[in-house]
Ligand code: SF4
């Protein structure tokens with residue numbers, strides 16, 4: 509069985525930019541490499557252990573569906589949440605088993621037990637992805653691939669030849685890539701690149717919106733959030749039942765609430781209320797904090813979600829029902845946005 513329908517799963521190793529250019533050579537879309545993964549190889553199943561697999565929001569969404577779990581259940585059972593001072597955004601790592609080889613919890617004797625929903629790094633192997641930082645938009649600029657020459661992997665010596673393009677098609681990587689790009693608009697945001705740091709409450713809100721979608725759904729539908737923004741009724745109904753739609757909304761809402769981008773449009777009555785409040789606040793507290801983004805930035809909107817136009821608009825801080833778990837965080841988050849946006853001319 510070749511890797512078109514077989515099992516594979518090396519997560520790959522972190523490789524520095526010097527190593528990529530010196531040893532591995534960037535691969536373009538039409539460049540070729542050799543690889544096949546099948547049970548007949550002596551390394552079969554040996555690579556799915558003791559690996560660091562970072563999960564994206566879309567990875568979590570796919571796997572929790574596959575397992576029939578809520579996002580909270582999945583996060584509790586299967587992930588580690590490493591916390592280090594240097595981290596600017598929340599990070600979710602797949603938890604390996606406690607056995608000696610530290611096998612992946614989804615590994616079976618037949619290979620990956622969640623094969624069609626396996627995470628992005630497992631799909632990509634043996635390809636790694638890198639981007640040149642010296643392009644005008646930094647890490648979001650020109651990207652390229654390279655071959656991860658893992659010693660353990662005998663598949664790299666098989667005769668089957670692929671172009672990068674064919675590999676992407678074969679492994680259904682395109683959907684994952686689209687979601688990855690949308691997520692990067694948050695994690696590689698210029699706010700961070702220019703030294704910005706999120707306070708703990710906003711980090712927690714970002715974690716909930718990205719990874720704990722079922723909890724985020726409760727926040728969306730059990731608070732007055734949707735009364736404060738212009739969101740199409742059909743889109744709202746889709747968010748009730750469809751996690752991908754909800755994730756799209758979550759990413760837009762985060763760009764609005766974390767960075768003040770005009771990815772959503774507040775209802776006029778909410779804007780008027782916040783303007784009055786921020787003016788009173790400015791009068792009593794002196795100059796407002798630094799505003800983000802610079803005027804004129806922020807434009808991506810999902811169908812059904814209206815973007816602001818003209819001067820940035822701020823939402824009214826949301827009133828929450830008692831017992832709304834996410835409410836306290838969001839109230840802080842939106843309060844801060846209101847304050848931040850008070851500083852935009
Ligand atoms: S998710 Fe599947 S492919 Fe990835 S490491 Fe685990 S068993 Fe291997």
Ligand code: SF4
Nearest residue numbers: 545551552555661663
């Ligand atoms: S080491 Fe390579 S060839 Fe062997 S099972 Fe893992 S991905 Fe397949």
